[in-house]
Amino acid sequence: MSDLRFQPAAARELRDHIRAAGGVEVFAIGDVEDRWVTGVTITCRGQSDRVNALVDRPRAGQVVIHNHPSGNLTASDADLALGNLYGEDGVGVVIVDSSVTRSNWVVEPHLEVPKSVDPAAIEAFFAVGLPAALPGWEPRQQQIELALKVGEALSANTPLVVEAGTGTGKSLAYLVPSALWALANKGKVVVSTFTKALQAQLVSSDLPLLKAGGIVVPTALLQGRNNYACKRRLALAADEARANPDEDGSRLAELVAWEAGSADGSRTDLPFEPEGALWERVMSDGDLTLAIRCPHYQTCRWYTARRQAAAASLLVVNHALLLSDLSVRADAGRGVLPKFHRVILDEAHHLEDAATGVSSREVSGLALRRAISAMADDRRGRPGALSRVAQVPGKRIPPERTFALDDAIAVAQVEITGVASFGPEVLAGLAEVFPAGGALRITPAEAASDRFRLDVEPQVRHLADELERSVEALRKVDEVFEDVTLPEAEQQPLLDLRRGQRRLAAHAETARGFLADLADTCRWLQPSRDQRVHPGAALHHAPIEVAPVLRKILWTQFPGVVATSATLTVAGSFEHWSA
Ligand code: SF4
Known part of the structure; x- marks a missing residue:
């Protein structure tokens, strides 16, 4: 555990950074030659259970190094998780003391020629x-x-x-x-x-x-996950349509028949183009999957394609x-x-x-509708996720949380209804500021203009506030189910709710990003792509380079x-x- 195997200059550089950071954990990527660290690149300060999101990606043959301020070089659970994460890529993991005089090579790097x-x-x-x-x-x-x-x-x-x-x-x-x-x-x-x-x-x-x-x-072909049908959601949607016949019913029956005989269950294999909202109801979605707990897991179209890709x-x-x-x-x-x-x-x-x-x-009317459609009751009276969460049998949650659930759902219903009406209203109002048929790029001059400061900025800020309030309201509903395991048949409303929450949070972040005047980001407003169904503007931001x-x-x-x-x-x- 005590063989340092750092060249003096590399040890000195790391030690100096740890000192400058006040002795907290510092992460570095180390270059290794003949089992010795020859150079370090400091990547972040943090804790090993958060480091995945923080470090640049090391390559096979390199090591991820961090110090234990306590001086105890025993690998913690988080260090071992780090070793598992990087080890299979040939990246080593090394713990050092803060003065870089001792080391524990938890996982040796491995570089195959x-x-x-x-x-x-x-x-x-x-x-x-x-x-x-x-x-x-x-x-x-x-x-x-x-x-x-x-x-x-x-x-x-x-x-x-x-x-x-x-x-x-x-x-x-x-x-x-x-x-x-x-x-x-x-x-x-x-x-x-x-x-x-x-x-x-x-x-x-x-x-x-x-x-x-x-x-x-x-060989294998892998498409994006949303291109594959989800057997479980397809069966659920078909059951729903049989119980409450609607205009999607005949198309759903066609989709069920197609999926059963399709080569790979992907949208490209479909002989017809399903309407966007219909496909959205039945596609494989990472936010809604039950993964290995799903009864269709072994024959699931997405996981089958993933297994073929892995092989x-x-x-x-x-x-x-x-x-x-x-x-x-x-x-x-x-x-x-x-x-x-x-x-x-x-x-x-x-x-x-x-x-x-x-x-x-991007935030558009369509994107907002997608985020909230599964949560609110639809115009035909079919209950959305919030109403269905309210129907989860009371015995599933601890009795002291029953009132909290009722209150949280009532607040969330109000917030979601607010976003459903206020969001499109704001976007429609913003459409009045850009030139006919064109986009409005938010240049520094535009950002300083009265048009932006008085007509655009306050509206977008208001939209971001509304979105964040709805996210918080949904979080409170979800919180009631913390530590609660629902039977598989009752999980869908909660999955829908969590997906909606994540999507709304992403839109709130985009709206905030639109307001932030960053030198490396380009911001613009343009007419939404689906003016017929969702008239109004769409907010965009993207890196300039x-x-x-x-x-x-x-x-x-x-x-x-x-x-x-x-x-x-x-x-x-x-x-x-x-x-
Ligand atoms: S494993 Fe996930 S994607 Fe596959 S059928 Fe089940 S719920 Fe759908």
């Missing part, structure tokens, strides 16, 4: 394997050269940016070395596209060619899902995708658009990204990519 892709195997696929399987197939020198370059980049874990026009066979040129790299290293390569059309082409045309040419590799060596996703995963991973340590090792970006010219989409925030976001979540974590597209250069140069 990846095996290189054999260029001969690439050439053999194109020159021998594929022509033998597909008579008439002509090897193309340009395609083979590209495949060799991709193989080198994957092996060396260095970036590669390739502009290759349509018809050059670039999909196969990156799939072949990716498959060989994944097989050689028992690793996973994520292939990300912007469009569903390219995903479909990869799955139906290009991936089968790998097998035809002699490369047998497990695949080549995983096809889209940019939005990849970036959401990386963003969650950067904050929480784990993302929605299974662990992967290399990234190929096709249609890479859309990466910035996708990153902007993932980083942008997504490059720092991409640097943090993508380029730093996956230095060997291969980016390709038919149009990547600007004025014949890749300069902006290296920037």
Whole structure:
């Protein structure tokens, strides 16, 4: 426990930071050579049970270091959890005393040297394997050269940016070395596209060619969770529609029949386009899932797709899902995708658009309706989550909380009704300030104008206040169920309520973000996208530059990204990519 294994300069730097922080816990990422820490990067001050949200992502072979101010270097439960979190990624965990003279290496770092892709195997696929399987197939020198370059980049874990026009066979040129790299290293390569059309082409045309040419590799396609039907919610909605026939009834019956025979239960497999609100009722949703407690868990469409993704060596996703995963991973340590090792970006010219989409925030009439629709009673009198929570048998909660529940529900009903009428009213009022058909960017001059200070700012602040009040009211309802375990059949109203609470909290945060005048953020008002149903403005804010976001979540974590597209250069140069 006492072998320090820190080079003096690294120990000194960490000690100085701990001193400057007044002896509280300090976290650092350490570079390791020959089992010694050779350099440290201070990442945050905090506690080990909060560190997941605070540290930059360390890489395999590095260590996460923190001090125990007490001088007792025994690993706590939080330290062990940290070890579990990082250990499987090859990241070590080290505890030191505040003077950095003793250390406890709770988990040693592990850096495996990846095996290189054999260029001969690439050439053999194109020159021998594929022509033998597909008579008439002509090897193309340009395609083979590209495949060799991709193989080198994957092996060396260095970036590669390739502009290759349509018809050059670039999909196969990156799939072949990716498959060989994944097989050689028992690793996973994520292939990300912007469009569903390219995903479909990869799955139906290009991936089968790998097998035809002699490369047998497990592959999978994973879409965003909301694209998959939830068997449990679908059954619930169909039961509801049978008990209280409504206009969704026949479509729900069609959805039930489709889901039973669908290949993957994803929306892309549907022969018709369901209305947005209907799909919202039956889609898989991370906030509403019962996960392993769900009776459908084994055959669940989303978890089945996740299991297939976990088993695949080549995983096809889209940019939005990849970036959401990386963003969650950067904050929480784990993302929605299974662990992967290399990234190929096709249609890479859309990466910035996708990153902007993932980083942008919006409050619109539709978004507010989505947040509250499951909680309030609907116009046909179907009870919403709040009314259904009120019907949870009294015996489920401690008797002394019964009155508290009644009161909390009554307050929450008032708040939700308030948001339902006040929210759209505010957004409609804001629509009057922007020029006809256009967006109103909140520039410094606009922010100083009377129009913004008198007509926009107070309204948005009022909206944020209302949203926060409703979140607090819902929290009080939820609080009554603390430590209460409801039977599975009675859980749905509470799940709906918690999802609504999270969505309203996110909208309140967006409204506050819109009010904050931050140098790196762009704010604007524009007509909502669905003027027919939800007339009025939508509030937006987004980072001005997504490059720092991409640097943090993508380029730093996956230095060997291969980016390709038919149009990547600007004025014949890749300069902006290296920037
Ligand atoms: S596990 Fe979750 S997503 Fe899957 S069917 Fe059950 S509730 Fe729906």
